[in-house]
Amino acid sequence: MKAVKEALHVATSPTIVVCREEEQRKAIEFCKSCIEQEKAGGLYVCGCPGTGKTLSINKVIENLSSWSHEMGLQPIQVVAINCTSLTNTSEIFIRIAEKFNPYKRASGRSTPLQHLQSLFSRKSNLPIGTILLVIIDEMDYLITKDRAVLHDLFMLTTFPFARFILIGIANAIDLADRFLPKLESLNCKPTVLSFPAYSRDQILEILRQRLMVLEYSVFQPLALDYCARKVAAASGDMRKVLDTCRTAIDVLEAEIRDNSTKEVGNDIVTFDHMDIALSKAFKCAKVDIIQSLPQHQQIILCCIVKLFQHSKKNATTIAELNRSYLQICKSLHVPAIGSIEFIDMCRVLSDQGLLELGKSKEDRLKRLTLKIDISDILFAFKEIRFFQNCLGNKLP
Numbered sequence: 001m002k003a004v005k006e007a008l009h010v011a012t013s014p015t016i017v018v019c020r021e022e023e024q025r026k027a028i029e030f031c032k033s034c035i036e037q038e039k040a041g042g043l044y045v046c047g048c049p050g051t052g053k054t055l056s057i058n059k060v061i062e063n064l065s066s067w068s069h070e071m072g073l074q075p076i077q078v079v080a081i082n083c084t085s086l087t088n089t090s091e092i093f094i095r096i097a098e099k100f101n102p103y104k105r106a107s108g109r110s111t112p113l114q115h116l117q118s119l120f121s122r123k124s125n126l127p128i129g130t131i132l133l134v135i136i137d138e139m140d141y142l143i144t145k146d147r148a149v150l151h152d153l154f155m156l157t158t159f160p161f162a163r164f165i166l167i168g169i170a171n172a173i174d175l176a177d178r179f180l181p182k183l184e185s186l187n188c189k190p191t192v193l194s195f196p197a198y199s200r201d202q203i204l205e206i207l208r209q210r211l212m213v214l215e216y217s218v219f220q221p222l223a224l225d226y227c228a229r230k231v232a233a234a235s236g237d238m239r240k241v242l243d244t245c246r247t248a249i250d251v252l253e254a255e256i257r258d259n260s261t262k263e264v265g266n267d268i269v270t271f272d273h274m275d276i277a278l279s280k281a282f283k284c285a286k287v288d289i290i291q292s293l294p295q296h297q298q299i300i301l302c303c304i305v306k307l308f309q310h311s312k313k314n315a316t317t318i319a320e321l322n323r324s325y326l327q328i329c330k331s332l333h334v335p336a337i338g339s340i341e342f343i344d345m346c347r348v349l350s351d352q353g354l355l356e357l358g359k360s361k362e363d364r365l366k367r368l369t370l371k372i373d374i375s376d377i378l379f380a381f382k383e384i385r386f387f388q389n390c391l392g393n394k395l396p
């Protein structure tokens with residue numbers, strides 16, 4: 001069982017990445033053409049969580065490194081930055097500048113960004129073929145935190161003597177609409193590579209590939225198919241598939257422990273085990289999402305609970321919800337966000353699958369319904385005094 005769990009662990013990187021051949025090919029072609037033409041370029045990789053973006057781009061780097069070696073080119077230098085680890089957004093420029101040795105010798109007068117800008121504006125004495133691959137993962141953080149940094153980054157790729165390929169990876173689906181037009185207006189729109197959610201067949205193929213290292217089968221085909229179908233319908237998130245399969249093994253193991261009379265040799269994950277694992281996975285997921293939302297989005301959910309909880313209503317409008325939100329903020333002495341941001345936040349909640357927004361030309365008149373159970377929201381905020389106040393309940 002340990003080996004099975006290992007094969008299905010999110011941290012176990014498969015030797016080949018199936019179902020993402022086309023995406024990997026496009027990314028490799030893009031980078032190769034930049035390297036061959038000795039020009040900079042920007043690639044924007046986007047797709048929902050767990051669709052294999054980080055994994056595929058890591059394989060792309062491996063592939064490019066061996067290609068450049070075979071071709072006798074300068075080794076490709078890579079800077080990988082995960083934005084969740086940045087304490088300061090401009091750290092990115094320091095990390096890139098460090099890779100270009102001259103920075104170390106430069107006087108401390110200019111900022112790392114200015115240094116890079118001037119470096120890329122004139123013909124440099126770097127060895128021919130030097131190209132840096134900058135991978136910026138979890139770029140969503142930057143987009144919400146400091147868009148200017150991103151604009152500056154992608155702008156760098158347009159400098160005449162820029163020597164780097166920028167690969168930005170992000171997962172919010174609507175991000176591209178909000179972020180790309182600005183880059184287009186600055187004339188530095190990156191090439192976009194999107195990763196669609198995995199389908200049921202793709203999930204099954206990936207599972208087959210990952211379980212191939214084992215010499216025995218631990219899952220009933222029906223159980224795997226059930227998991228693939230459920231997750232494909234919900235999100236197409238491979239991380240979720242792997243987690244659920246591992247939980248199903250836990251369920252089986254607990255059953256074997258509790259039921260020592262059970263025949264030996266019957267240790268296979270069945271449809272029923274998977275059913276339990278799936279209901280656990282989906283129940284927690286909603287609560288997890290709610291608990292990790294920014295505070296104002298959580299307040300909005302509380303307002304919806306207040307509006308619906310003691311009435312037969314199951315729909316409202318953005319305008320009505322906004323009125324209720326302003327009242328709650330006032331009573332809690334929390335500065336309220338403006339109405340445009342409020343509408344944006346409703347959209348984000350709808351993208352997350354928590355709400356549904358109807359169609360209306362005017363945003364404020366859009367009909368709004370809840371897509372999750374009120375009980376999930378109540379459960380998520382059970383122990384939090386602020387939200388209990390928000391809901392008008394008193395904690396002991």
Ligand SMILES: Nc1ncnc2c1ncn2[C@@H]1O[C@H](COP(=O)(O)OP(=O)(O)OP(=O)(O)O)[C@@H](O)[C@H]1O
Binds near residue numbers: 011018019051054170
């Ligand atoms: N095609 C695949 N073959 C094998 N495993 C995969 C495949 N796609 C995804 N996985 C596995 O699913 C998990 C999630 O993949 P990955 O981290 O690449 O997703 P992501 O798109 O970067 O997600 P996020 O947006 O949350 O960062 C990893 O454990 C990865 O090994």
Ligand SMILES: [Mg+2]
Binds near residue numbers: 053054055137138
């Ligand atoms: Mg990732």
